[in-house]
């Protein structure tokens with residue numbers, strides 16, 4: 001019988017060599033999302049092969065893209081390539097902008113019933129004539145590898161998670177990889193979106209952190225961010241967080257992906273300004289971004305393993 005060892009093996013992934021390294025004066029340690037992703041992917045490749053050899057099940061991900069948004073096309077292409085590199089099946093559905101909501105829902109219904117597909121990803125944003133909540137609810141919670149379905153977000157808040165939203169999940173794995181203690185720490189999350197801020201706060205709360213969520217209407221933000229042992233910022237405002245806004249030695253996680261006036265990709269944190277004051281910091285690009293795709297593969301593998309268990 002196929003036994004799912006995914007959860008128990010997790011500690012093996014996060015070598016203790018990263019634990020409690022004393023930082024040198026004025027030097028922040030970089031949390032390298034590319035490197036961590038690479039390590040996790042090696043393990044995903046191995047698990048995918050073992051699943052296939054022992055059960056014949058090949059994890060399958062279907063990506064649906066409606067319209068021609070260039071950024072979304074790049075995201076979907078990168079996800080498909082990452083999937084294929086890990087030995088998974090990848091199906092891509094590129095639908096024209098004028099696709100009706102009805103047609104999209106019926107495609108999702110067919111994929112829900114397709115035994116070769118274990119994960120369904122609907123690339124957001126959708127065209128304005130579609131209701132994203134309705135579309136997200138249509139994806140079977142068992143195949144909701146983005147972790148956006150209300151059933152999965154509800155389970156996360158009840159400390160009984162199944163599929164966890166990929167970006168916050170990647171942040172948690174990154175902190176674990178570098179041996180950063182979450183238990184009992186004060187985590188401040190800036191941004192309260194359903195896909196990053198809120199699930200990131202829930203994950204940290206589930207790890208017994210004390211969590212504060214701040215957002216655009218928060219008064220005196222600096223008084224709150226400077227209390228954070230771990231500061232997670234997901235606001236979409238280029239280089240908004242400066243060194244006065246963080247505590248000396250804080251761990252700083254930058255989720256933002258923005259284009260600066262000069263055309264450079266930058267985060268929500270002013271990396272150059274903050275890097276001497278933080279103990280650990282994620283770069284943009286190369287921090288949280290690569291972890292998001294990796295956790296999508298992780299969730300697809302887990303969904304396929306659960307499917308195989310029930311066979």
Ligand code: NAD
Pocket residue numbers: 167190191192193194195196197214215216217218221234235236237240255256257258288289290292
């Ligand atoms: P969103 O627009 O849905 O939410 C932004 C949140 O930030 C809101 O809750 C808003 O209240 C808050 N906010 C905005 N400006 C603020 C300010 N000045 N001070 C305090 N709070 C403020 O955004 P989102 O989807 O959560 O994405 C946030 C950023 O993260 C974007 O740059 C996005 O591109 C990026 N992102 C990156 C990844 C990744 O894989 N690295 C994944 C998802 C989103």
